[in-house]
Amino acid sequence: MAIGGAVTTGRKARWALVDIIVVVYALVPVLWIVSLSFKTKETLADGNFIPREWTFQNYADIFATDEFIRPLINSLGISIIATLIAVVLGMMAAYAIARLDFPGKKALVGVSLLIAMFPQISLVTPLFNIERQLGLFDTWPGLILPYITFALPLAIYTLSAFFREIPWELEKAAKMDGATPGQAFWKVIAPLAAPGVFTTAILVFIFCWNDFLFAISLTSTEASRTVPAALSFFTGASQFEDPTGTISAAAVVITIPIIIFVLFFQRRIVAGLTSGAVKG
Amino acid sequence: MSHAVTEAPAKPVPAKGKPALSEGKRAERRLGLLLCAPAAIVMLAVTGYPIAYSIWLSLQRYDLRFPDERQFVGFENYVAVLSNSYWWTAFGTTMFITVVSVAIELVLGMALALIMHRTLVGRGLVRTVTLIPYGIVTVVAAFSWFYAWTPETGYLANALAGESAPLTEQWPSLWIIILAEVWKTTPFMALLLMAGLALVPDDLLKAASMDGANAWQRFTKVMVPVMKPAILVALLFRTLDAFRVFDNIFVLTNGANDTASVSMQTYNNLIKGLNLGIGSAMAVLIFITVALIAFIFIKVFGTAAPGSDQGGKR
Numbered sequence: 001m002a003i004g005g006a007v008t009t010g011r012k013a014r015w016a017l018v019d020i021i022v023v024v025y026a027l028v029p030v031l032w033i034v035s036l037s038f039k040t041k042e043t044l045a046d047g048n049f050i051p052r053e054w055t056f057q058n059y060a061d062i063f064a065t066d067e068f069i070r071p072l073i074n075s076l077g078i079s080i081i082a083t084l085i086a087v088v089l090g091m092m093a094a095y096a097i098a099r100l101d102f103p104g105k106k107a108l109v110g111v112s113l114l115i116a117m118f119p120q121i122s123l124v125t126p127l128f129n130i131e132r133q134l135g136l137f138d139t140w141p142g143l144i145l146p147y148i149t150f151a152l153p154l155a156i157y158t159l160s161a162f163f164r165e166i167p168w169e170l171e172k173a174a175k176m177d178g179a180t181p182g183q184a185f186w187k188v189i190a191p192l193a194a195p196g197v198f199t200t201a202i203l204v205f206i207f208c209w210n211d212f213l214f215a216i217s218l219t220s221t222e223a224s225r226t227v228p229a230a231l232s233f234f235t236g237a238s239q240f241e242d243p244t245g246t247i248s249a250a251a252v253v254i255t256i257p258i259i260i261f262v263l264f265f266q267r268r269i270v271a272g273l274t275s276g277a278v279k280g
Numbered sequence: 281m282s283h284a285v286t287e288a289p290a291k292p293v294p295a296k297g298k299p300a301l302s303e304g305k306r307a308e309r310r311l312g313l314l315l316c317a318p319a320a321i322v323m324l325a326v327t328g329y330p331i332a333y334s335i336w337l338s339l340q341r342y343d344l345r346f347p348d349e350r351q352f353v354g355f356e357n358y359v360a361v362l363s364n365s366y367w368w369t370a371f372g373t374t375m376f377i378t379v380v381s382v383a384i385e386l387v388l389g390m391a392l393a394l395i396m397h398r399t400l401v402g403r404g405l406v407r408t409v410t411l412i413p414y415g416i417v418t419v420v421a422a423f424s425w426f427y428a429w430t431p432e433t434g435y436l437a438n439a440l441a442g443e444s445a446p447l448t449e450q451w452p453s454l455w456i457i458i459l460a461e462v463w464k465t466t467p468f469m470a471l472l473l474m475a476g477l478a479l480v481p482d483d484l485l486k487a488a489s490m491d492g493a494n495a496w497q498r499f500t501k502v503m504v505p506v507m508k509p510a511i512l513v514a515l516l517f518r519t520l521d522a523f524r525v526f527d528n529i530f531v532l533t534n535g536a537n538d539t540a541s542v543s544m545q546t547y548n549n550l551i552k553g554l555n556l557g558i559g560s561a562m563a564v565l566i567f568i569t570v571a572l573i574a575f576i577f578i579k580v581f582g583t584a585a586p587g588s589d590q591g592g593k594r
Contacts, residue, residue, distance in 0.1 A: 182311065213547070
C-alpha cells in the first residue's frame with residue numbers, strides 16, 4: 001500500500017522494529033508463566049525472568065494428581081461436546097439465515113445478538129438455583145448447556161458470514177438435478193462450508209475452554225470442575241506447599257491447544273473473527 | 281411435497297426478485313423454521329426462562345441459609361442493593377475499569393490494526409502472535425500478571441514496585457486489572473478494526489495523498505470516517521464485554537480493597553452469601569445497565585447492530 005516512495009531497506013527495518021514490539025507485547029506474559037512452570041521450588045521466588053535452574057518437577061506433580069487430571073478431562077469433554085452441539089445447531093440456523101427466506105429470521109438474529117451481549121453473571125444466579133433443583137448442578141450437562149447457549153450467537157454469526165460466500169449457483173444446480181433443499185444442504189453446501197465450519201468450531205472451542213464464571217459458579221467438586229476453575233483451588237503437591245509452580249505448569253498445559261490452533265489456523269481465525277462482526 | 285399445486289398461497293409472498301413459487305416457497309419456509317428451531321429453543325430455554333425466573337427471585341426474600349423465611353417482598357431487595365455503598369463502589373469500579381480499558385484499547389487496537397494491515401515484513405508473524413492474547417485462557421493470563429506483580433517472585437514487582445505490594449492497594453490493583461484487560465482484549469479490538477481498515481479504498485488514500493494530505497490527515501479525514509461503523513461496533517462489543525469483568529479481578533485481587541466489580545459482588549452474594557434474592561436483584565440491575573449502554577450506543581451513536589441488517593444487504 002506504500003503511498004509514494006519505494007520499499008526501502010530503511011522502511012523495512014522500521015517495520016521490523018515495530019513487529020518486534022508487537023511480538024514482545026504479546027509473548028512476555030506467556031513466556032513468564034512458562035518460565036515460572038520450569039523453575040525449581042528454591043528459585044521460584046527469585047524474580048528472575050529466565051529460570052536459573054530448570055526442572056520438569058512441576059509438570060510431573062500435576063500429572064500425578066487427580067486435582068489436575070480430572071479437571072483436564074472435564075475441560076476437554078465439556079468443551080468438545082459443547083462445541084460439537086453448538087456448531088451443528090449453529091450450522092443449521094446459519095444456513096437458514098444465509099440462504100432461506102422465512103418468517104422470524106430477523107427475530108432470531110436479534111435474539112442471538114442480545115445473547116451475545118448479555119451479561120453472563122445475570123444468568124448465573126437463576127441458573128444456579130434452577131440447576132440445583134433439576135439435579136444439573138455440578139454435572140457436565142450443567143456446564144454444556146450454558147456454553148452452547150452463549151456459543152450459538154458466535155457460531156451463527158460466523159457461519160452465516162461464511163455461508164454467504166458460497167456460490168448460490170451450485171445449490172441451484174443441485175436442485176435442478178433433482179436434489180431437495182435438504183440434500184442441497186448436506187451434499188453440496190456442507191462440503192464447501194467445511195473450512196468455515198472448522199474455523200467456527202475453533203472459535204467456539206476457545207470460548208468454552210476459556211470460560212471461568214460459569215465453571216466456578218455451577219460446579220462444586222471435581223466431578224465437573226474445569227481447569228480454569230480448578231486452578232484457583234490448586235494447592236501444591238501437598239496441601240502446605242506454595243502452588244505457584246503447579247499452577248503455572250497447569251496453566252501452560254491448557255495454553256498449548258490454543259497456541260497450536262493459533263499457529264496452524266491463524267488466517268482462518270482472523271477471517272472468522274472479522275467476518276461475523278463487521279460485514280453487513 | 282404433498283401439497284396441491286393448485287392451492288394458491290393466501291397472502292402474496294414478498295418476492296425478492298425471485299418468482300413467488302408457492303410450493304417451493306412454502307417448503308423453503310418450513311425448512312427455514314425447522315433448521316432454526318433447535319438453536320432458537322436452546323437459546324430461549326437457557327436464557328429466556330432464567331431471566332424471567334431471576335426477575336421473580338429478585339422480588340423475594342430468599343436466602344438459602346434461611347429457606348423458611350422465603351417470602352415476596354416486592355422491591356425491597358432493590359432498595360437494599362441501591363442504598364448499599366458496596367454496590368455503588370463496585371459500580372464505580374466497574375465503570376472506571378470499563379471506560380479506561382476500552383479507551384486504551386481503542387488507541388492501542390487502532391495502532392495494532394494499522395501495523396497488521398500495513399507492515400511490510402512479517403505480516404503473518406504479527407497476526408499470529410496477536411492472536412495469542414486473544415486465545416489464551418483469561419485465568420491463565422491473570423495468574424501470569426498476578427505472579428509478575430507479587431513482591432520477590434515477580435519481575436514487574438521487583439523492577440517497578442520497589443518495597444510495596446501493589447496488589448494489596450486499591451489504585452495499583454485497579455491499574456493492574458486494567459493492564460490485564462487491555463493486554464488480553466486489544467488484539468480482538470485490533471482485528472475488528474482491521475476488518476474496517478480493509479474497507480478503506482486505496483484510491484481514496486492515494487487521492488488524498490495527491491491533494492497533499494499528510495499521514496495524520498489521511499488517517500483522520502479518510503480512514504476514520506470510512507471506518508466509523510467498524511469502530512462503533514468494536515467499541516460496543518468491548519464496552520459490554522468489559523462491563524462483565526470478572527476473571528481478572530477474581531484472580532488478581534479477589535475483590536479485596538474495593539476492587540470488586542459488579543459481577544464480582546453478585547458472585548459473592550450468590551456463592552458465598554447464598555442470598556438468591558439480593559443476588560438476583562443485582563443480576564437484574566446489571567442486565568438493565570448493559571441494556572442501557574447498548575441502547576445509548578445504538579440510538580445515540582447510531583451503531584449498526586451487527587448482523588441486524590445482514591439479511592437485506594449483499
